[in-house]
Amino acid sequence: MSVLSVEQVTKIYGSKVKIRAVDHLSLSVEKGEFIAVMGASGSGKSTLLNLISGILPLTSGEIRIDGKDISRLNEEEAARLRRDKLGFVFQDYNLVDTLTLGENIMLPLMFQKKDPDTMRREAHIYAKKLGIDTVFDSRTYEVSGGQAQRAAIARAIIHHPSLLLADEPTGNLDSASAQQVMRIFAALNTEEQVSSLVVTHDPRTASFCGRVVFIRDGKVFHELYREDNQLHFYDEILSVLKFLGGA
Numbered sequence: 492m493s494v495l496s497v498e499q500v501t502k503i504y505g506s507k508v509k510i511r512a513v514d515h516l517s518l519s520v521e522k523g524e525f526i527a528v529m530g531a532s533g534s535g536k537s538t539l540l541n542l543i544s545g546i547l548p549l550t551s552g553e554i555r556i557d558g559k560d561i562s563r564l565n566e567e568e569a570a571r572l573r574r575d576k577l578g579f580v581f582q583d584y585n586l587v588d589t590l591t592l593g594e595n596i597m598l599p600l601m602f603q604k605k606d607p608d609t610m611r612r613e614a615h616i617y618a619k620k621l622g623i624d625t626v627f628d629s630r631t632y633e634v635s636g637g638q639a640q641r642a643a644i645a646r647a648i649i650h651h652p653s654l655l656l657a658d659e660p661t662g663n664l665d666s667a668s669a670q671q672v673m674r675i676f677a678a679l680n681t682e683e684q685v686s687s688l689v690v691t692h693d694p695r696t697a698s699f700c701g702r703v704v705f706i707r708d709g710k711v712f713h714e715l716y717r718e719d720n721q722l723h724f725y726d727e728i729l730s731v732l733k734f735l736g737g738a
């Protein structure tokens with residue numbers, strides 16, 4: 492069973508003026524896959540992620556997460572599915588500024604009603620793994636962008652979601668921090684079999700993934716699978732982007 496299956500999904504925004512943001516798009520993600528989604532601005536990448544996370548209703552088609560059809564869930568079931576099965580990472584980190592990094596990392600465990608000691612212990616394990624244990628008790632405004640994003644990643648995976656969704660996770664980072672963050676995504680993918688879908692404009696970021704899905708006008712335009720080394724994959728990605736006119 493696929494972790495995610497998107498079947499012939501269409502999303503039309505607006506009532507008078509209609510914008511077909513996603514158009515009969517199909518895509519499936521198997522357990523442990525690490526996928527980049529690329530495409531020009533306005534091609535429908537964020538819309539696709541918001542449909543998968545159940546924040547936006549579909550116009551037509553079907554989306555299944557771990558085999559569950561998300562459009563058939565009521566509000567409460569959808570919220571539970573988002574909380575238990577999905578992890579999110581955003582471009583602007585979305586950390587809670589009144590909490591420390593460590594408390595931010597623990598947030599998903601609070602919903603699972605774990606006791607405070609267990610939460611702290613598990614949060615420390617992830618903070619160590621991501622190299623931010625030294626800033627565990629710092630506030631969000633006391634740390635660098637790379638550290639904040641690593642805390643956001645820890646928060647996104649601490650509850651072992653089936654699928655990690657990231658929209659431009661390296662968009663606000665300098666290239667060294669961006670590479671570090673992508674190495675972490677890649678390590679989590681190999682070590683913990685975290686399945687991820689990462690939207691990015693950056694071919695360097697995409698070259699860390701095992702597959703790149705290119706979207707144009709809301710449709711899957713092309714797919715590339717990484718076969719050998721990252722540098723060669725990077726070149727292949729660049730060629731497709733040149734063809735797409737997005738490089």
Ligand SMILES: Nc1ncnc2c1ncn2[C@@H]1O[C@H](COP(=O)(O)OP(=O)(O)OP(=O)(O)O)[C@@H](O)[C@H]1O
Nearest residue numbers: 504505510512530531532533534535536537538539
């Ligand atoms: N809430 C909305 N209402 C109406 N139209 C929208 C809405 N959100 C997005 N769109 C339109 O849908 C299309 C796809 O937008 P989307 O944000 O998914 O693109 P994107 O690929 O994420 O772009 P970017 O790379 O700039 O983030 C665009 O034409 C956009 O203007």
Ligand SMILES: [Mg+2]
Nearest residue numbers: 536537538658
């Ligand atoms: Mg977007």
